[in-house]
Amino acid sequence: MKNNIILIVVATVCVLTSCRTNTDANEGRALRNAEVKTSGDAEKAEITAAPLVPKPVGNRPAKKLIVELETTETEGIIADSLKYTFWTFNNIVPGSFIRVREGDDIELRLKNAANSAMPHNIDLHAVNGPGGGAEVTFVSPGKEASFHFKALNPGLYVYHCAAPPVPMHIANGMYGLILVEPEGGLPKVDREYYIMQGEFYTKAGDNSVLVFDNDKGNDEKPDYVLFNGKKGSLLGKNMLQANVGETDRLLIGNGGPYRVSPLDAPGESFDKGSLEGGSLVNHNVQTTLIPAGGATIVEFTVEAPGEYVLVDHSIFRAFNKGAIGKLYVSGEKNHEVFEKIK
Amino acid sequence: MYKIAVTILFLLCFFACKENDFKKNPEAENNGIKGIDINTKMVFIQGGSYLPFYGDAKKQVSVASFLLDERPATNEEFLAFVTVNPQWRKSNVKRVFADTTYLRDWPSDLQFSKDQSGDAPVSFVSWFAANAFAESTGKRLPTLDEWEYVAMADEKDYNARGKKSYSDYIISLYLKKNKQLEPVKKSQPNAWGIYNMFDRVWEWTDDFNSVLTTGDSREGSYDDKNLFCAGAATSATDVLNYAAFMRFGLRSSLKANYTVANLGFRCAKDTNIITK
Numbered sequence: 001m002k003n004n005i006i007l008i009v010v011a012t013v014c015v016l017t018s019c020r021t022n023t024d025a026n027e028g029r030a031l032r033n034a035e036v037k038t039s040g041d042a043e044k045a046e047i048t049a050a051p052l053v054p055k056p057v058g059n060r061p062a063k064k065l066i067v068e069l070e071t072t073e074t075e076g077i078i079a080d081s082l083k084y085t086f087w088t089f090n091n092i093v094p095g096s097f098i099r100v101r102e103g104d105d106i107e108l109r110l111k112n113a114a115n116s117a118m119p120h121n122i123d124l125h126a127v128n129g130p131g132g133g134a135e136v137t138f139v140s141p142g143k144e145a146s147f148h149f150k151a152l153n154p155g156l157y158v159y160h161c162a163a164p165p166v167p168m169h170i171a172n173g174m175y176g177l178i179l180v181e182p183e184g185g186l187p188k189v190d191r192e193y194y195i196m197q198g199e200f201y202t203k204a205g206d207n208s209v210l211v212f213d214n215d216k217g218n219d220e221k222p223d224y225v226l227f228n229g230k231k232g233s234l235l236g237k238n239m240l241q242a243n244v245g246e247t248d249r250l251l252i253g254n255g256g257p258y259r260v261s262p263l264d265a266p267g268e269s270f271d272k273g274s275l276e277g278g279s280l281v282n283h284n285v286q287t288t289l290i291p292a293g294g295a296t297i298v299e300f301t302v303e304a305p306g307e308y309v310l311v312d313h314s315i316f317r318a319f320n321k322g323a324i325g326k327l328y329v330s331g332e333k334n335h336e337v338f339e340k341i342k
Numbered sequence: 343m344y345k346i347a348v349t350i351l352f353l354l355c356f357f358a359c360k361e362n363d364f365k366k367n368p369e370a371e372n373n374g375i376k377g378i379d380i381n382t383k384m385v386f387i388q389g390g391s392y393l394p395f396y397g398d399a400k401k402q403v404s405v406a407s408f409l410l411d412e413r414p415a416t417n418e419e420f421l422a423f424v425t426v427n428p429q430w431r432k433s434n435v436k437r438v439f440a441d442t443t444y445l446r447d448w449p450s451d452l453q454f455s456k457d458q459s460g461d462a463p464v465s466f467v468s469w470f471a472a473n474a475f476a477e478s479t480g481k482r483l484p485t486l487d488e489w490e491y492v493a494m495a496d497e498k499d500y501n502a503r504g505k506k507s508y509s510d511y512i513i514s515l516y517l518k519k520n521k522q523l524e525p526v527k528k529s530q531p532n533a534w535g536i537y538n539m540f541d542r543v544w545e546w547t548d549d550f551n552s553v554l555t556t557g558d559s560r561e562g563s564y565d566d567k568n569l570f571c572a573g574a575a576t577s578a579t580d581v582l583n584y585a586a587f588m589r590f591g592l593r594s595s596l597k598a599n600y601t602v603a604n605l606g607f608r609c610a611k612d613t614n615i616i617t618k
Binding site: 073085114115117118119138139140141142143163164165168205206211214215 | 509510517520587588600603605
């Protein structure tokens, strides 16, 4: 009996230690980052509207940053000449792109516009703390709140409003992305773009301005599935631009609230893609899956000029609901890579 | 000797007053309220029981009969209140009782904005101010249960919660901007004969913060676990009632000295009449 117990204990210890040996660079990373000291005064972080992203962090040490966001309820064009009552961060859908470095100390200031009808808040998936900041930033119309967090885990993260009823706040456009770059920054690329997908469930409101439709939301039947909150936001003169031979990076999020986005650029496989925005890197990907409330980073080098289409490959959404954009690539034709024969 | 005694006495009095000043609390402040004569029509609300939006899905809460103002308090009425209660004027009010946006759009102490109708609901008023106003009219704020009990009604039925259109209709009213600038009683009353439950302002209730959504209703539990340790982590009794989520969300975002653009109040009163 006694021998059996010893055997079990020894076996357990062996199993536990064997797990421990399975380490990687990320183990203990958050704990190490928690110890990083920042010095100097806090400065205002650069934030941008899609499809632009702020400057890379490069080699800078961790520092103190202030991020200012305002929640608003505002009318804007959703498709063609149709208006929708969006709820936003900083009057844009998706909300401002936030870019920080691991170890940074961030003071997030959230102001709810005085003419808001609703309370709002922010839940950043990059935050280690209750509700990602949702509780401490829950603000009535016209009020402000702020909190501090330290960026512990590098990656691309969604932020969104988590005020009740949460689905309604997200469906109205209250989401955006925050990128936490690793020490030394992400590998240098030629261009970076910010794209975020979201669904819209609409019905006619006052003065023919569309508003959120509770029933369609609950049935998960959107009228629009859009990139950057507007039909055609990445088409025509708004097409993303690139040059042959460049390496480009797309920072893509999916606000949801419901659909999973199989994102695909036909004719251009993603050379490199971070799985779900995390540290695991996948290569030679044709279509990458982005969960609702998730994100991904893809990198690619374009070899031939022309228009490349970016779609949600759940293809009705692209053809009928708006989830389509284009990348226009300028440059010399490369006959080695692509050529019409007849 | 006599002079010294008087001086000491004087000093004592002085410090005693100081002390008093220090100890001032909302209760004491309210005690100095002067009455005003306002004859807002009150409606008799027959008591009964109802299922609260937050709580045990099987537990009905009883509400005793009471009287409720048929509409929210207006700018004109609030002007009458601050006229005789100078401590509640814009320039005199203490920050602990009302934050910096108190009566924000009033150009001066005894004047509301030209953009505001006199018979539009008063807004940018704190819970303390609403309470003081109620006291000056010999009334009180309705409890959250009383307010929600009356809010179950639509134009036809005392309890319209089961109707599919009920929540949607309220949401459409909630989403309208600047509705607080319009006069009261322009829309249809509900089955009780009560006006403007949803189409003008959010309204303070006496115990507005007794039910706390956590600022993140996904958790499906309550902030105050002692108050709501009802076994399973139940949350809303009707998860499709988005209008109620919005209302309870708004309430839980408030502090008693907050003043907000679209937040006003109406008054209630106890009654000895049990049934009518």
